Amino acid sequence: MVSIAQSAISNLKEAGLGDVLYTRGQQTYEAQEESYWSLTPRQRPWGIVQPRNTEEVSKIVKALVRTAGCKFAVRSGGHMVHAGAGNDIEDGVTIDLGLMKGTTYHPETGFASIQPGARWKDVYTDVEKHGVMVAGGREGMVGVGGFLTGGGLTFYNCRYGWGCDQVVNYEVVLGDGSVVEANSTTNSDLFRVLKGGNNNFGIVTRFDMQTFKASNIWDGSSVISPAYTDQVIEAYVDFSTNLVKNGDSHVLTMFTFIPFVQEHIINILFTSLDGVENPQTTRKFLEIPGQQNVKTTTIANKIAGFILPSGKYDFWMTITFKFDHRIIRRTVDAYETLLGQLKEAITDNSFGVNMVLQPLLASWTQHSLDRGSNMLGLERITEDCVIVVVGVEVATSELSDKVSEPATRAMFSEVESYAKSLDKDVGFLYLNYCDGSQNPLGNYGEENVKKMKEASAKYDPIGVFQERVPGGYKISMMK
Ligand SMILES: Cc1cc2nc3c(=O)[nH]c(=O)nc-3n(C[C@H](O)[C@H](O)[C@H](O)COP(=O)(O)OP(=O)(O)OC[C@H]3O[C@@H](n4cnc5c(N)ncnc54)[C@H](O)[C@@H]3O)c2cc1C
Known part of the structure; x- marks a missing residue:
């Protein structure tokens, strides 16, 4: 009897995709599996198919849907870190959009057409050549497709809202293989649900994004000893409080434990987007003694060299609470407890941890x-908030399951309880930072869940994107 796997492969070949279809053991298959940022989401699909254009994506969807019982995953950059994120699949086929990675700038409209498999470092290089910029990811290898369908925290949130808010048009392959455009006037209901709706509605094959004038940035980092934690918290509070008045400043406040280093560090990554040196908003951070490294550069140059090491088993979680000094303090304390637990359990210090505090301002809405x-x-949400994300990386899946996951969950449970006790938990979970057990769609609100369900039923x-694409956060699972 012919298996589902055999039927899927033969249907893809019949559809003319044989030359971009790879199976276990083939060099391209293994290289693509190796190329996920984290080891955690990697699976062993029956096949990986790499479409070169929208027409091929359409043919693939038709061929896989025609194959009774065949499930599939959709990958762009492959940066989402949990197994079951929907960017790879064990029993099924992975559609890998990695060959669809072009960016075209249209000077007549000021839009950039960006394919989903592009990495932000390449997008920035391509648009900066034309003197313009887009609001995308802050690490070079993050993919466009997952980032923009999940939301998008960018350097420019204060100026322009979320990354997805900068998309003016989507080209989408639907579950029946048809290709549609979605924008504010055509398929406007689909346009809206794609902004944060993950992989529930179709495969986005082109994002048309608004561009804006590129400029030099004043950019750098300060590596600070944890002995200055109190001052860092104070500087973070000061920065976030003043940010609404100066949206041209961007800071990532990172509490970091680097593998094999005995002590953790605090790494402040600051960017002055209009190129102004030493702006008032970041001054308090810069007053704290630290190893500083600052220069005038551009977003494309910065991001070309900002690529975080990969190849570990990662566990990420996130929470958002109303801006409150006490909860920030408690979060830092809980992070230090987490660090202590990891050090005790992984005595060779081969793990890494990052906790990043980022503002989410009410004004972005x-x-x-x-x-x-x-x-x-x-x-x-009418008050300014703090988004916290913690990522723990370890060398084996066993350590991830037995150590990093339970310890990180315990940390978040403590922070959540404390935020709730002060009535400051806002119940927003940023999808792109969530673990598989978190429920970001459920936190979008009843009205939006209804809109997503209606769009799913209509388009x-x-x-197909509920049953045949089982990975990701599924709108059909929402009550
Ligand atoms: C090192 C690192 C740095 C990061 N920096 C940032 C940051 O600065 N800001 C931020 O907001 N987030 C950041 N993230 C999180 C990042 O946004 C998510 O991991 C995002 O999903 C990555 O996009 P991707 O294309 O690589 O996603 P993938 O892993 O390829 O996909 C993620 C999800 O999106 C779906 N999907 C992918 N492409 C499509 C498509 N074309 N159509 C429909 N569905 C699709 C997939 O099925 C899957 O469910 C970072 C992550 C890492 C690991």
């Missing part, structure tokens, strides 16, 4: 509303 809104449901009536 107006930018989203001005551009047709998104699915994140942040209209209900994917047979539920």
